[in-house]
Amino acid sequence: MLTVDEPAVAVLGVASARRRGWPAWLVRIGSVAAVVALWQLLTVNHVRLWLRFDTLPTVTEIASAFARRVATEDYWLDLGQSLIRILTGFALAAVVGIATGIMLGRSPKAANVFGPLVELARPIPAIAIVPVAILLFPTDEAGIVFITFLAAYFPIMVSTRHAVRALPTLWEDSVRTLGGNRWDVLTRVVLPGILPGVFGGLSVGIGVAWICVISAEMISGRLGVGYRTWQAYTVLAYPEVFVGIITIGVLGFVTSAAVELIGRRATGWLPRGQGADR
The missing domain is CATH 1.10.3720.10 (MetI-like)
Known part of the structure; x- marks a missing residue:
């Protein structure tokens, strides 16, 4: 009969939660960085697609x-x-x-x-x-x-x-x-x-x-x-x-x-x- 080591399960659970948390933070940071990069691209190139990014x-x-x-x-x-x-x-x-x-x-x-x-x-x-x-x-x-x-x-x-x-x-x-x-x-x-x-x-x-x-x-x-x-x-x-x-x-x-x-x-x-x- 298999036994479960409860402390080991708890440690694995915490580690798994941390592994799940990192991608979420990376996605959040990446989304902000993508918007900033897009803003720079549109304003530097004076893009005007109905919205006038050339004035910003x-x-x-x-x-x-x-x-x-x-x-x-x-x-x-x-x-x-x-x-x-x-x-x-x-x-x-x-x-x-x-x-x-x-x-x-x-x-x-x-x-x-x-x-x-x-x-x-x-x-x-x-x-x-x-x-x-x-x-x-x-x-x-x-x-x-x-x-x-x-x-x-x-x-x-x-x-x-x-x-x-x-x-x-x-x-x-x-x-x-x-x-x-x-x-x-x-x-x-x-x-x-x-x-x-x-x-x-x-x-x-x-x-x-x-x-x-x-x-x-x-x-x-x-x-x-x-x-x-x-x-x-x-x-x-x-x-x-x-x-x-x-x-x-x-x-x-x-x-x-x-x-x-x-x-x-x-x-x-x-x-x-x-x-x-x-």
């Missing part, structure tokens, strides 16, 4: 502009300012969005009073509130943070509300049958049960928040990546424009990846959370 800067010109910008103090000041705005607005939206989502999902009275107001305000794009924010807040900084908060708030709140309503009532009934109170239901049933939905809302919220904070910086900011990108466009410094675009993309990717990573760690106890790491 080449990859080498963008790289040179990027190297110059990174060496300046203004670049890092803009970077820090945009990060402060996005993190402040997003953190406020996470706290308020989760709290109000739970309240609207569990309280019929709150849903009747505040639900219509939320649904009326939700379709309005946050960037359309910029003129109101300029009039309402004493400083442009507070207005930009408010726009960022508003952009992230609604995806977080809606995802949390739906997650609360999707919880099986059997879980709450079981806790109450065992003598649990409202606090026990909240901490042992509601909060753990809605985590996947909450992090889904956070992932969407951080992306929407970046769109709106950059737009707000272009309209009313004095510092920030969006402001600097728009200034480069007004003086026709197109390589500098793409430096801003690339910076925005990298910042969005890093913050979204951080939210996803925290979400996987927070929901790792779920059965489907184990498969997400493979």
